[in-house]
Amino acid sequence: MIRALNDGLRRVPVPLIWALGAIPFALLVFDMVTNNLGVDPVQQIEHRLGRTALYLLVAGLAVTPLLRLTGLSLMRFRRAIGVLCFGYALAHVLTWVVMDMGLLWGQMGRDIVKRPYLLFGMLSFMAIFALGVTSNNLSIRRMGAGAWRRLHRLVYPAAVLAGMHWLWAVKVNEIAPLVWASLIVALLALRIAIPRPLGRGTRKTEGIIIK
Template sequence: MVRSINDTLRRIPIWAVWLAGAIPFAVLLWEIATGGLGVDPVQEVEHRLGQTALYFLIGGLAVTPFLRLTGVSLMRFRRAIGVICFCYVLPHVLAWVVLDMGLLWGQMAGDIVKRPYLLFGMLSFVILIALAVTSNNLSLRRMGGQAWRRLHKLVYAAAILAAMHWLWAIKVNEVAPIFWAAVIGVLLASRVVIRRPMAWTRPKRA
């Protein structure tokens, strides 16, 4: 059963992942065009982009634990998922810089220093820039496998910082950021607890 699923997954082209990843952005553009974003559209755009980025970040983190638990491999899609995450993070930050803050650089710098959730968000953004820029085979060859993997382990820090960014930003008791922060915690813990594929997911020797 697992082998059949993996064979099917290997036939899915990477561009299909990109196409699926573009759906939330297309929906957002439609709602912008039709005026469906409520009384504060700028804030809604920021929040939707940021939340979608976090969902894809979590999706990338889930690939390895999912493989270890089920034997189903989504590894060939993980790089695309990570870059799609960045494709939502970048406009999320740009929406804040341009639409919310109006390119007032001094005020932005002051806010980042004074408000911890902005600092957490920016630190996560800087990490994700480094990961997105090096998410290609050329960078892998130039850096070497060990250094490349060491750099990309920073995704764990980016995920924690992103979760703290959302948690610290909320002003009321919202369930969603608490839930997704817990999901991130479980995924990171699972990488320590489940170091190898479960015995029943490994192919039996003849």
């Protein structure tokens, strides 16, 4: 059954992942145009972009444990998932910088220092940014496969920091950020607990963004 599923997945075009990944952004734009973002539209834009980035980050993290546990391979979609994550994270940060803070750089710096959730979020974004801009074959050739793989291990602290960012940002007892933070921890634990199978081409599957 897994073999049949993998055969079917190989026939799924990667551009379909890009199209599916664009749906949350399209829905957000629609709600903006129709004035359906509630009393604080900037906050809604920030939160929806940030949550989508986190969901995609978790989806990318889940690819390897899913393969090791079940044999189901989504590896060929992982680069698209990772770059989509980077795009939503970038839009999330730009919304905060431009629409929320109004390009007040001094105030932003003070807020990042004073508020741990902003510090966690910015550190996570810096790691995701490094992953996003090197998510291409040219970067692999220039850096070398070993250095590239070491750089892309930043996905693990990026995911933890993103989960902490959401947990510390909530003002009330919300269950969603706790669930997603727990899922991140579980996925990272699975990567450690389940040994990587030995064999030709195994190392090529490592990393969150490269396929």
